[in-house]
Amino acid sequence: MTDHFFVALLLLVNLRLFASSRMGSLIRGAAAQSFLTVCLSALLRDGGITAESWIFLIVSGLVKCLVLPLLMFRALRTVGIRRDIEPFVGYRVSLFLGLGAAAFSFWGVVQLPLPGGGVNPTAIAAALLSMITGLFLIVARRKAISQAIGYLVMENGIFGLAPSLAVHSPLIVEAGVLLDVFVGVFVMSVIILHIRQEFKHIDIDRLSELKD
Amino acid sequence: MTRDIFASLGGIAFALLLAPFLRSIINRTKARISGRRGAPLLQPYFSLARLLRKGAVYSSTTTWIFRAGPVAGLVTVFGAICLLPFGGGPALFRFEGDFLLLTYLLAVGRFFTILAALDTGSSFEGMGANREAFFSALSEPTLLLGLAGLGAVTGSLSLTDIYGRIGASVFLEANMPALIFILAAFMIVFLSENARIPVDDPTTHLELTMIHEAMILDHCGIDLAFIEFAGALKLWTLGLLITGLIFPVRFGVFWLDSLVSLFSLATLAVCIGIVESSMARLKMGRVPQLLSIAFVMSTLWIMWVVK
Amino acid sequence: MSFLIVGCLLLYVFAGVIFILMRSYPQSGTMLAPLCSTLAAIFGLVPVLNVLLSRASINISISWSSFFAPIQMRLDPLSGWFALALFIVSPLLTWYGTGYFPHKRPFEVSINGFFFQILAGGIFFVLLASDIFSFLLAWEIMSLAAFFLVIFEHEDRSVQRAGWFYLAATHLGTAFLFAMFVLLGSRCGSLDFRDFVGLGGVADVVFILALIGFGTKAGFFGLHVWLPEAHPAAPSHASALMSGLMIKTGVYGLLRIMTLADSWPGWWGWTLIGVGAVSGVGGALFALVQHDLKRLMAYSSVENIGIVCLGIGMGVFGTYSMGPAAQIAMAGALLHVLNHALFKSCLFLVAGAVTHATGTREIDLLGGLQKLMPRSGGVFLLASAAVCGLPPLNGFVGEFLIYLSSYWSVLPQELPFVDLRVGGFVVIAALALTGGLAAMCFMKAYGTTFLGLPRRQHADPVVDPKPAMLFPMFILGTLCVAFGLGGSFLILLVAPVASTLHPAALIVAETSLLRGAALNYMHVSLASFALLVLFFAFHRLRNHLLKGRVVTSGPTWGCGYPLGTARMQYTGSSFSQPLIAAFKLLLRTELSGDWPEGYLPGRSSFATHTPGVFIEFFYKPLFTFVGHMALRVKRLQTGGTHVYVLYLLLALISVLCWSLL
């Protein structure tokens, strides 16, 4: 029952991400989404959760809900950009798109043949929606930093997909994945900082000098 | 065998002796039609003799090509005559495809004559050479295709056989239209190759309008004699190609057949005289059209022969 | 024998390497490398003659790499015939090449020498290769070597353009060959040519692919666009090798593929005759309107390939009649291949000498060279007469046979086969038209370049080239005469080759037919010889008569105008003017210049330019279209990261749709 509650919350957070107009709310939304995903994956682990998994879950929760958002905030401060998001697609349209994406995710999950045992279709749909949200943020938002957030959001979706499909990777692999995500966002922030030094802005619209 | 060789040698002898005479027949006809008395019948021979007695002036521009031209022209026409049957008898040289050699020998002669003309560096001679080259490029295919038509009609591949087999029966075997078209094509080629009206005017005095005469402006003396004689022989050669079609009469007796041939050649010459008296030279730009018509006519036999 | 063949290939490579290694020692290098190349030709000539005379074939198999089947090489009469031409011509050209570069830097010259040898060796390799892989390998090596020869004088922008043209054309052509061979290989389940009997049931497709692929190399009209660009660009001996031999490998490839078929459908014959007629007449027409000497000859190569093609087309029809037409026509085509290699190389060599001496290839700027370079001029005259197919030179032999078979085909047949008769008729018409135009073309080329007065003053004294360049020209010229007079022997030599070509059991009739043709040609030779004697006799007679008389020399008669200058001579452009007028529609010659105006006209000028009709109306629009498309597609790369991710997303969505729907 609790998992359904978390799924519903995740849905709402994703819609919030679709429609958020401020950088701060975007980052906070991403943090919330990370938190919910970690919780959900903890819930979905049927059977016993070993000590190692606990540690892993806690670490990933810390990284995704605290470290990375703080990193983003810091980048935001250092870069000193304006707080609004400057979308390619308007907020209202985004919201409707988000609703559509949610509908699509649920419809898609119904269509898929699912293995029996421990699979939670609504959780899959939520994860799918998170992925789509992430991709949407990358495609439809103008600032480099919002794209980094989009990447994080998308990773959360993928991260949540596995447990909701009752797929359990070995711990070391999951840890590696986590490390990759962390370093990835970290390097992105570094590059954003460098870009800031070079360009005096991080509007990806103007990051289009290289073309044919 | 010996009889054949004798007959063909006889034909060649006739050609060498009587060829210039054709010109005088033409000239006499033209003169008579225009109401003049005309030059003596032996005038071409007198001219040749006069030329042969002369010395020479060569342009300082020229090289050995200039001197080789007339000789080559004469020799090649002579070679062509050796390939032609005369008076129903076989030719001196005969083999499958001998008409190819005949056509190409004429081409060799032309090649050198034209180069000799270009060798002088005169723009008038260049002009003549150019026209000659262009017109012959059109008339040569006509000749070759016409001969192919004759071959197809008679079923043979050498001039001796072709002209030996052409008779009334061939004409009547529903090949009549084919032969008539070939004949017409040959007639135009004959006029063009021999520089007669309506393609060229041998008596003109304006170099700009000349073709053949323009090419030989710088030749003189013996060279000119060679050229004139070669011209007469060429008239004879191509004339034989035509008369063989018009008078396909064979008696089997050499002298009789020769007489028929000579008579037919003379008739042809008279005809040319009449044509030249009654027509004007075509505009230079129209000549290719005339030759193209000839080319088309030389292809038409295919419709009757191949069914 | 196989030792000699492999040795020949290796020697060519070796000769090339010597060219590179010896560039610091120009004296010994110039001797050693050509010697090596000559040795290679001698090595090759032995097995070739052996094959031609004994009608056997030599098989060599070299395993080379562990995963592809071993390289199969096979010297049979067909490849032997083409190789014969190669081995006659290539050493001569190599020697000529040693004298060709007086002012160039050794680096480039050595590179040129290297690729020249590689080209020669590559051609031999193409002729030998008898499996798909080695054939394509050889083909590409040959094409690439030729590219480096074309691009030799690369500072010139037009040469760069020519190089690109050549490379593009040859590559696109080779693409068709790849398609053809892959089709064959997968149909027959083998890479070896011997397993392709019957062409895997897809003979027609293979034929079309071969026609386009090999036709590009051979320079069929329409696919010839690289020829008039590449030949003027390359050094003359390289153009000679390319025009004389490399383009013949296209003919060889086509014949090789046709040989593998079960039967030859009639439409093959029609296609070949069509291609031949268009190439012959078109090539001759365009040759006639050129005023670059080597460009003119490039078009003339197109024309001659057309003649060869007509012969092959006739040969295809001939198989239906079981009569002599097929073999005679094929023999004619093959002979023309050899003879064209000789006289065209010769012409290119003289053109090179002329360019060297005068610094220009523009024939309207030349003139009067016969006096200045009498030896080169004589050779050029000889080769021009040969290219016009005049007896008794070698150009006549092949044409004579093709004519003969066509005439034979229009005769009434026992079996009513209309295609054969009409085909013969078309071939006669095309050949005759081609011949007339070609004659006009070379009269123009020789007449404008060598006769009359020089049209401008040359900076350096214009003289015959040095012996290293002169002797190869002489030898080639001599061969032109010898092969013309001894045409009968050539016909006998080519007979076994022609009889192996046909897929049907035409060998029944065998060489007796060709023996008949050889006998016919003997008449030609005899008559020609007699006439030659007569020619000299008359010449002597005239000189004898003139002995005692007044022989003076003076200016050319100007028809009353006393102030004629050399520039008033008839130019090459004027020579082709009537033709331009008559074929306006096809040639599309552009006239430009300032016409004289008013009563006292000032300076005026006139120029003609005849663009390649296919380039103007087909290739250029095509390439422009592709270029425009490219520009349009390039907008996809907008530079925006979000758009790129969108592409990724779209790709993902469409792939998912593909997999689930």
Added chain:
Amino acid sequence: MLWILLLTPFAAGLASMAMKSGRARRFLLVCVPCFHFVCSILILASESGLSTNRWLGADELSLLFLLSTSAIFTVSSFALNLFLREHENPEKGAGRFSHEAFFAGCVLLLLGTTTLAILSLHTGVFWMALEATTLASAPLISYQRSSRSLEAAWKYLLICSVGIAIALVGNTALAVSTAFDAATQSTPLTFHALAERADLLHPVWLKIAFAFILVGYGTKMGLAPMHTWLPDAYSESPSPISALLSGTLVNCAFLGILRTNTIMLQAGVGEYSGGLLLTFGLLSLFMSGWFILQQGDFKRLLGYSSVEHMGILAMAVGAGGGFGVLFHSLNHSLTKGLLFLVAGNILSLYRTKSTKSVTGILRVSPVTGLLWLAGFCAISGLPPFGIFVSKFSIMLAIGSQARWGILGLFLLALGIIFVGMWRIVIHMTFGAPPESHSFVETRIRPGIQDIAPIILCSLALLLGLWLPPPLARLIERAAVIMIGGA
């Protein structure tokens, strides 16, 4: 042995970041790849440690890729060394954790992660390693800190990360496909184990998995339309880095697709995966073709040429080619490495990447010009270089499937690319050097910077002329593994 191979670069990478002396770092930069190369050869020779049932291991396929990666790294490290020496920055210094230290460290880390990716037989580990290569290489691209190189690095990082994240979904789907049959439920998610039991896996989920993995790893590999980062990254990074990226990194991603495709083949959905690969391959060919036409930047040109060759590889896999695929990838790595190194030399001679203003390379520096020509001959598949052989065998593979339309399109695309590419190459290589650029120096004699390209050129030539039998055996066995045989 494998562990030494794996851990040395990581250790050296971290060490070089912390190292103070620039010389020692550069020394390390050359030494480690050399050592790596020797180790790879030793493993190949001993054939020990060829285990396939663990997460990390080496089968013949990995060995082949390891060898080519090692070789490219070794050769490029010389060029990198020169590059670093040339770009030494005396003011900022090259001390601990300096910019240069990070650069050198990242190169070694890249070697480590690449090795890890090649040696990993587990889908998850492979994914992890591949993402790690992206992270290790992004700082290399932005090394020059120009706005353009930063932009390129950003695009590279973001697009590749998104792509590889998508591949993770594919991995999950692979795992799901095992969950349907009781017999497969406990299968470890290694490539080999999955391939062995492929017929029991759920086909729909397999298809989904392949779709995600293809798009995901395809992004990293540079298949159109996911290739968009590639020309930017290749043109803006230092040339030796471009050589590394094109020679090794794309191969890793390709390896992932190859191994997944093996599972598909075994599962009997080879038709589907082959069709997808052919489509993406063709798309890449045409895409790169359009962009190569009238390309104004020669390093971008090389980038697009990489896209082209990735397309060829994808098509080859799709058409079921075995030997040709691997041989082609080997050849392409060497040749592209060569071309990028030469491009670096051209750049340092002319100081421009514009194809319009570079002319007469042969005059300015004959060696560079010849190498440039040779490289393009090789890359466009002209003999006597290896790509001719591999291209031919790929065409035979397409032909043996009787896909004539595909073969036709393949040849057409290659034709467009060839024509467009050589127009540019001829313009650049031949002719007279530009007069206006007075800063162009001529360099007639070959210099030290020509050594690395010459080595690569001779390797490419060698592969075309003669394949050493051990290598041939290796490729043959790897091809068997690729198709899914024992």
